[in-house]
Amino acid sequence: MSDNTTSSNKSLLNDAGTRAIIFQVVLLAVVVFVSYYLFSNLQANLANQGISTGFEFLNQPAGFPVLIHLIEYTEADTYGRAFIVALINTIVISLMGIILATVIGVVMGLARLSNNWLVARLATVYVETLRNIPLLLQMFFWYFAVLATLPIPKNSIIFGDFFLNKRGIYSPNPLFQEGFGFVIAGFVISIIASIALIVWAKRRQTITGLWFPAYWASLGLIVVITFLALAISGFPIEFDLPQKSRFNVTGGMVLPPEFVAVLVALSTYTGAFIAEIVRAGILSVNWGQTEAARSLGLKDSLTQRLIVLPQALRVIIPPLTSQFLNLAKNSSLGAAIAYPELVAVVMGTTLNQTGQAIENIGLCMLVYGTLSLTISIFMNWYNKKMSLTER
Amino acid sequence: MAIKFNPSPSLPPPVNSVGAVAWVRHNLLSSPLNIFLTLFSFYVLYLLIPPVVEWGLINATFEGESKAACTAGGACWAFIGVYFEQFMYGLYPADETWRIDLALILLVVLIAMFAIKAVNKLFLSIGIIAVYPVIAYFLFAGGVFGLEIVETSLWGGLFLTTLLGVVGIVASFPLGVLLALGRQSSMPIAKSVCIVFIETIRAVPLITILFMASVMIPLFLPDGMNFNKLMRVLIGITLFSAAYMAEVIRGGLQAIPKGQYEAADAMGLTYWQSMVLVILPQALKLVIPGIVNTFIGLFKDTTLVYIVGMFDLLGRIQAATHDSSWLGTTIEGYAFAGFIYWAACFGMSRYSMRIERKLETGHKRN
Numbered sequence: 001m002s003d004n005t006t007s008s009n010k011s012l013l014n015d016a017g018t019r020a021i022i023f024q025v026v027l028l029a030v031v032v033f034v035s036y037y038l039f040s041n042l043q044a045n046l047a048n049q050g051i052s053t054g055f056e057f058l059n060q061p062a063g064f065p066v067l068i069h070l071i072e073y074t075e076a077d078t079y080g081r082a083f084i085v086a087l088i089n090t091i092v093i094s095l096m097g098i099i100l101a102t103v104i105g106v107v108m109g110l111a112r113l114s115n116n117w118l119v120a121r122l123a124t125v126y127v128e129t130l131r132n133i134p135l136l137l138q139m140f141f142w143y144f145a146v147l148a149t150l151p152i153p154k155n156s157i158i159f160g161d162f163f164l165n166k167r168g169i170y171s172p173n174p175l176f177q178e179g180f181g182f183v184i185a186g187f188v189i190s191i192i193a194s195i196a197l198i199v200w201a202k203r204r205q206t207i208t209g210l211w212f213p214a215y216w217a218s219l220g221l222i223v224v225i226t227f228l229a230l231a232i233s234g235f236p237i238e239f240d241l242p243q244k245s246r247f248n249v250t251g252g253m254v255l256p257p258e259f260v261a262v263l264v265a266l267s268t269y270t271g272a273f274i275a276e277i278v279r280a281g282i283l284s285v286n287w288g289q290t291e292a293a294r295s296l297g298l299k300d301s302l303t304q305r306l307i308v309l310p311q312a313l314r315v316i317i318p319p320l321t322s323q324f325l326n327l328a329k330n331s332s333l334g335a336a337i338a339y340p341e342l343v344a345v346v347m348g349t350t351l352n353q354t355g356q357a358i359e360n361i362g363l364c365m366l367v368y369g370t371l372s373l374t375i376s377i378f379m380n381w382y383n384k385k386m387s388l389t390e391r
Numbered sequence: 392m393a394i395k396f397n398p399s400p401s402l403p404p405p406v407n408s409v410g411a412v413a414w415v416r417h418n419l420l421s422s423p424l425n426i427f428l429t430l431f432s433f434y435v436l437y438l439l440i441p442p443v444v445e446w447g448l449i450n451a452t453f454e455g456e457s458k459a460a461c462t463a464g465g466a467c468w469a470f471i472g473v474y475f476e477q478f479m480y481g482l483y484p485a486d487e488t489w490r491i492d493l494a495l496i497l498l499v500v501l502i503a504m505f506a507i508k509a510v511n512k513l514f515l516s517i518g519i520i521a522v523y524p525v526i527a528y529f530l531f532a533g534g535v536f537g538l539e540i541v542e543t544s545l546w547g548g549l550f551l552t553t554l555l556g557v558v559g560i561v562a563s564f565p566l567g568v569l570l571a572l573g574r575q576s577s578m579p580i581a582k583s584v585c586i587v588f589i590e591t592i593r594a595v596p597l598i599t600i601l602f603m604a605s606v607m608i609p610l611f612l613p614d615g616m617n618f619n620k621l622m623r624v625l626i627g628i629t630l631f632s633a634a635y636m637a638e639v640i641r642g643g644l645q646a647i648p649k650g651q652y653e654a655a656d657a658m659g660l661t662y663w664q665s666m667v668l669v670i671l672p673q674a675l676k677l678v679i680p681g682i683v684n685t686f687i688g689l690f691k692d693t694t695l696v697y698i699v700g701m702f703d704l705l706g707r708i709q710a711a712t713h714d715s716s717w718l719g720t721t722i723e724g725y726a727f728a729g730f731i732y733w734a735a736c737f738g739m740s741r742y743s744m745r746i747e748r749k750l751e752t753g754h755k756r757n
Contacts, residue, residue, distance in 0.1 A: 024580040031584060038611040045610050116425050117418035118432040132736035133729045134691035136698075137705055141729070144712070145721045329596035336698050347602050357606045361599060369594040 086345035100267035105274025130272035143261035170242035173253035177236035186229025194218025258339040281316035321379035457716040481547015547702040559628040567636025592634035639681035643674030683743035
């Protein structure tokens with residue numbers, strides 16, 4: 001690069017390598033200077049406004065309620081505990097959202113490719129509508145326009161043991177009695193047995209070519225063994241049914257409307273994006289592959305499972321990962337309808353009460369960063385597992 | 392005498408292989424599963440369409456001064472009519488809204504001038520990118536030529552939504568290009584600065600950035616120096632979309648064959664010359680769909696400013712539904728907002744598909 005032919009150009013400033021070094025030194029200096037400047041302003045401002053620093057506040061009593069908590073939590077607990085409660089809420093809604101969105105996305109993506117004209121059109125309308133309306137608006141719609149207009153507890157809508165009213169969805173709550181450990185043990189054993197069965201069937205098929213319906217068999221195995229364990233230990237499970245009293249519904253398991261609204265909005269919205277990814281992935285597999293499989297005499301279902309799907313997955317997984325990441329990040333919108341997740345609890349209430357903006361916002365960013373990193377590490381591992389092994 | 396061969400006219404194809412009957416048989420009733428799906432779809436349509444039409448059109452009320460006027464049991468579109476100005480302009484003074492309209496008309500006229508051959512495209516672009524924002528700013532904010540000053544806290548509605556989206560995307564574009572070039576460069580420090588910035592922003596939700604903009608920026612500035620909230624939010628949105636923009640543009644840069652870079656070097660072009668004249672024009676053309684997608688995402692994401700206390704279209708609707716004389720009109724409000732967002736986003740995605748086809752110059756392998 002630096003071999004200039006004329007000597008007049010051979011000054012040091014015209015050398016690409018030197019220029020790169022100079023440029024980078026300047027850049028680094030600017031970054032360091034700006035950071036130092038901002039940091040010194042920050043310290044001056046914090047001192048002026050009498051805001052304390054550090055994470056000691058996590059040990060102080062929070063004094064505010066968190067409406068949805070999966071672990072014990074009272075107002076007397078610390079900010080630290082409130083943070084953990086909020087973290088659990090975020091993780092739970094993200095995981096459930098990811099599972100539901102994947103199911104919706106796969107169903108809708110396949111529906112868009114259906115031979116049935118009507119089904120394909122309906123799925124297209126679903127995808128194009130939900131994709132193009134802001135998620136926050138959809139969340140508001142579910143929360144304020146649908147769930148908030150449900151009847152008061154006195155006039156609950158009833159489906160068998162399920163109650164539906166303004167305060168949420170009430171369902172029977174399973175209570176595990178003594179001896180349930182036996183059932184769990186049975187369940188775990190059946191799963192281990194079926195994994196062994198699948199491994200054995202696969203090995204036998206590679207050696208002898210004989211095929212065994214391992215998946216169906218293992219499904220049967222799990223159902224039968226678990227049911228037997230239940231029967232032997234005398235069905236150690238009871239349901240706490242929701243009861244309707246005069247003005248209220250008590251007992252049972254309650255899904256609060258905030259939770260339902262966030263979950264429904266997140267999974268239907270992300271589902272629409274996943275549908276497009278699934279459709280594009282399946283379309284990306286060359287039609288010749290399907291024809292080749294048919295000419296080998298494979299059934300349609302086997303063609304899809306053994307030929308089309310594995311190749312489509314390679315195209316699907318990377319964009320799917322970013323949709324999962326989006327979903328986890330979008331769960332923060334729950335703050336707008338008072339679902340007590342990380343942003344609502346930490347950047348909302350805790351920040352307001354302690355005034356420690358830097359620590360709280362930093363904490364939130366750190367958690368989301370870790371969550372994103374975890375999801376992408378897992379999906380990269382899965383992607384590697386699914387990717388083409390070239391010989 | 393030769394026998395003249397008279398072929399009889401060919402028979403029409405069987406009724407059930409052409410026309411509407413065949414289409415229905417093939418597309419709706421080809422197998423038992425298909426028949427079931429068709430019936431199921433009709434059932435879904437039956438569940439959805441009649442109630443919606445009845446609610447939205449047949450039993451709807453279009454005029455009235457309060458919710459009490461809506462007695463037909465259907466939608467209360469009168470609500471939208473009464474609040475329409477607020478949904479469009481926020482709390483901008485009613486006598487001054489012509490300024491927003493004027494700025495919009497000016498923009499449309501300027502963009503339409505691209506279609507005129509006699510106009511110099513370069514001057515026009517500079518006009519739109521450098522001169523127009525200044526004019527628009529003074530039109531909106533006032534304070535010059537006897538225009539009344541309008542505080543940014545009064546800006547709202549669809550006007551604010553559009554402003555946030557357009558400024559966000561226009562300002563983030565050059566920043567995104569720089570970040571993408573930085574990430575692709577061979578200089579280790581420049582590269583790592585860009586990577587850290589892009590990946591940090593992309594790992595966190597927009598809400599945290601907006602909170603940071605509205606709560607944390609004042610803490611980082613020296614005493615007495617401060618921007619107003621709109622400015623801070625705009626900075627937050629710009630930095631956020633710049634990170635996404637950078638990744639989109641990087642995709643384009645990576646798609647350009649190495650030969651193009653080498654050819655530019657061989658011509659003796661400097662780094663910036665080869666980027667501006669050779670690489671970027673090709674790379675940006677490739678990623679137009681991605682850029683439009685980023686814009687669509689940003690346009691939808693502008694709704695989040697409601698959470699940090701600004702009243703964009705959704706925020707104004709949310710506020711209006713709490714008006715005591717219009718209680719119970721949430722669905723109408725959301726339907727209206729949903730329709731506007733949908734029309735804008737759907738229109739943009741169709742437009743990007745058209746551009747994509749138009750700019751297709753056959754580099755793609757098929």
